[in-house]
Amino acid sequence: MPDLTVNGGKVRYELIGPEGGDTVVITPGGRFGMEYRGVRPFAEAFAAAGKRVLIWDRPNTGASDIQLYGRSESHMRAETLAGLVEQLGLGPIAVLGGSGGARDSIVFTIEYPHLVRRLVVWSIVGGAFSSISLASVYVLDEIRTLRRNGIDGILALKGRAGSWSDLVDANPANEQRLRDLGAEEFERVMWQWFEAYVPKATEAIPGVADHEMRQIDVPTLIVRGGEGDIDHPKRTSMEVHSLIRSSRFVEPPWPEDAWERGQALRDAGKGGIFDPWMDGVPTFLEFIDSEKGI
Template sequence: MPEIEIHGGMVAFELIGPEDGEVCVVTPGGRFAMTYPGVRPFAEAIAAGGKRVLIWDRPNCGVSDIQLFEQSESHMRATVLAGLIRQLGLGPVIAMGGSGGARDTLMLSILFPELVSKMIVWSIVGGAFSSMSLANVYVMNEIRTVRRGGIDGILKLTGPAGSWSDLVAASPRNEQRLRDLGAEEFERVMWRWFEAYMPKPNEAIPGVQDHKFASIDKPTLIVRGGANDIDHPRRTSFEVHALIPGSRLIDPPWPEDAWERSQELRDAGKGGIFDPWMLAVPTFLDFIDENAS
């Protein structure tokens, strides 16, 4: 797959759909690659609606290079995505993202508004439990490990999809990138990202002050969180809706318990956690095509 250098690291990407189609960027959650089950079928379904769809391996995902900078991982990914959009000559784009991808998409709209024409976000993480869960998954074990074992310890660290050992296995050059970074700088970044995940009364989503949402002036569609989804709380979707002027909040196009059931199916080897996204394709395409020139 093609790669391009952004901010000193290689970023893998793919463009799907007609070359003259309106450009959409799809960003998944977690540290999952664009090859993770459910991502490409969703992108292909959007492309079938006449759109040109960009999927990409964010830094620290898939075969893209490891990168560690900025005040949070989502700030970093938004910065890299902005560079990718500019170098490919694609902007402004319809930015779409779920879970961690929703956070990255919101950051893109806040930091680089000139690159976004519309925005669609769903499965937004926020609140004490889900934010602290992210800290546990992405930075707390890293801090313990690098303090005890340095970069050698990080290179052996296993865990959720997208762990550092997985990233080195997917792209061997990532080992040298980690060694060049060094244990001291790695730990410094992890502490900074840990701070972003700490729940704060003025942050509906981790690492983003509430007042910054007021700058978003693009048409925005927000999918409400599921009724019992503790990882993407319903309350957070209402808060983000209240903070973005003129945004539209809709009930989920999938069942209220889709997140819980999709995890069960994934664990049983019968499906993937992003499979429910396909149910949203008609709704998302309708929103994209509204008031299209």
Template sequence: MPDREAEINGGVVVYEFVGPDDGEVVVITPGGRFSKDVGGLHELAGALAEGGKRVLLWDRPNCGKSDVQLYGRSESHMRAETLGLLLRQLGVDHVLVAGGSGGARDSIVFTMMWPGLVRKLAVWSIVGGTFSTMTLAGVYVLNELRVVRSEGIEGVLKMSGPAGGWADLVAANPRNRERLLDLGTDGFERAMNRWLDAFVPKPNEPIPGVSDWEFEGIKVPTLIIRGGERDFDHPKRTSMEVHSLIAGSRLIEPPWPEDAWERALEASFAGTGNLFDPWVLAAPVLLDFFKEV
């Protein structure tokens, strides 16, 4: 299906549907600042579509072809608000929510913020713990703060990176240059300072920017795929912590090898594969979970 656009909170969000028009909608959200077109994502969407689902893939704000947006308590909270408003605009009354890595965090926050829209939640490769949380501070915020403080917003416009940088967002969507310039050096720095708080490790936050008590708000059936044994970016411990905090959730063994993330990273860096290639292996367990009454 071709890309479609919707305006949410003054910014364009690019999205597409995969699968039959009459299928129940599944929203898939990836990690990083990767677009919906990142390798591995359409393969998972296609497998779910073959199972009768209508899959919504979307470029979150600050990803792919969508407009840059910088507001809210954290980037995940901003994206969760955007997704809820997008679904309302599309007339979708309920969804099955699925996400991995940063997309797991976005999906969890979305379920907390829009409980009436979610029928079931499935997440995997959940970021948490000191190492991975501090790593994300470097990926998403700290370099931005260094650059904006030394070079201003013009320096930010030159930033690029493997997980998607601001220069890449401008290349994919030229509107983003003016949007960043309009925000300006001070506005960008204020947003980064605010978003940094989510990535300061705290003992009461099993995942970045989300406190223990907030998980009580998740009342829907939830499937959690356990993190790999030595996946330091998405620790096994974190998936077990989230499982313990969501009443009635189910924790299952990963449908991919224990070192799938590490091998996918290597393949991505070598140009022989994609970071999210293993995710298609989750399609059978996701479809089974979604079919349960």
């Protein structure tokens, strides 16, 4: 698969679908790359509808180079996506993202509005529980490990999908990138990224001020969070809708408990957390193709 160098790091990507089609970029959540279960079939469904679809391994996912800089990990990824889109000559594009990919997509739209013509987000993380949960997943273990065992400890971290050791397995050059970065700089970035996950009254989603969200004026589709989804609360989706005046708010196109059911199926080895996204394809296509978007 091809890659491009953006801000000193290689970014793995793939374009699917006819060259003349409107461009859509799909960004999943977690530290999951474009080959994670559910992402490619979702992209292929848009390609089958005539779209030119960009899927990519964000920095710190899949086979792309590890990168550590910026106000938050989402801000770093937004900057990376902007470089990728500009080098490929793709903008303006429809930007789609779920879970952590929703946050990345919102930041991208805030920072690079000239590259976005539609924004579609679902499974949005926000609120005290899910924000603190993300801190435990993405930065707290890293800080503790660095202080005890340095970069060697980071390289040995396992136990969750998208660990640093997984990133080295997928791209061996990442080991040297981590060693060159060093424990002191790694820890400095972790503390900076940690700030995004500290719940704040003026941030509906981690690391994004409400006043920044109000700047979004591209047509936006927001899918309501599930009633029982503590990781992507219904309340957060409603808050984001209230902040983005150009947004349309819709009921989930998948079962109410899709997230919980997806986790159970994943843990049983019978499915994946992103599989339900396929149910959203018709709704998302209708919005992308609509004249006004709202």
